[in-house]
Amino acid sequence: MTVLLIGGAWQGKAALAERLYPALPxxxxxxxxxxxxxxxxxxxxxxxxxxxxxxVTCDEVGCGVVPLDPEEERYREAVGRLCCALAAEADAVVRVIAGVPQYIKGGTACI
Structure with a gap:
């Protein structure tokens, strides 16, 4: 099983992953x-x-103002493309907001 957890910085992605998917690295x-x-x-x-x-946890980096620095824009695009590829293969994709899961793909769990 592969799970992608996305969301803003410090929103509880890792803690939620450990609680909902303890068997996964x-x-x-x-x-x-x-x-x-x-x-x-x-x-x-x-x-x-x-x-x-x-x-896998990943901060959302694609929201907001587009960076002026070409390297920062390249980084942001690379994160987005990798997340898209991982999400396509993942069994579940979960957006985490204030520690609360929002299931984008895959089943829901009661926490």
Missing amino acids: LTKNLHQMVRQTLAAGRDPMELLPALRGHA
């Missing part, structure tokens, strides 16, 4: 992994195979 902060991968000159899509079978 937890990969936190996909957005930071993308930044590190880009800094190393690699394609962030290379991360996709290693994320399968995990609960």
Whole structure:
């Protein structure tokens, strides 16, 4: 099973993942992994195979003002594209707001 949990910073994504999906390995902060991968000159899509079978948290970075810095815009686009690819494969996609899950894809759970 693969689960993607998205939402704003500090909204309780990791805590919710640990509570709802305790059997899955937890990969936190996909957005930071993308930044590190880009800094190393690699394609962030290379991360996709290693994320399968995990609960993955990612901050939403695509909302708000488009960055003026081309590198920041490239980073934001890379995060979005990787999340789209992961969401397409995931069994569940959950948006987390103030610790409350909103199921975008997959079943709901009572917490």
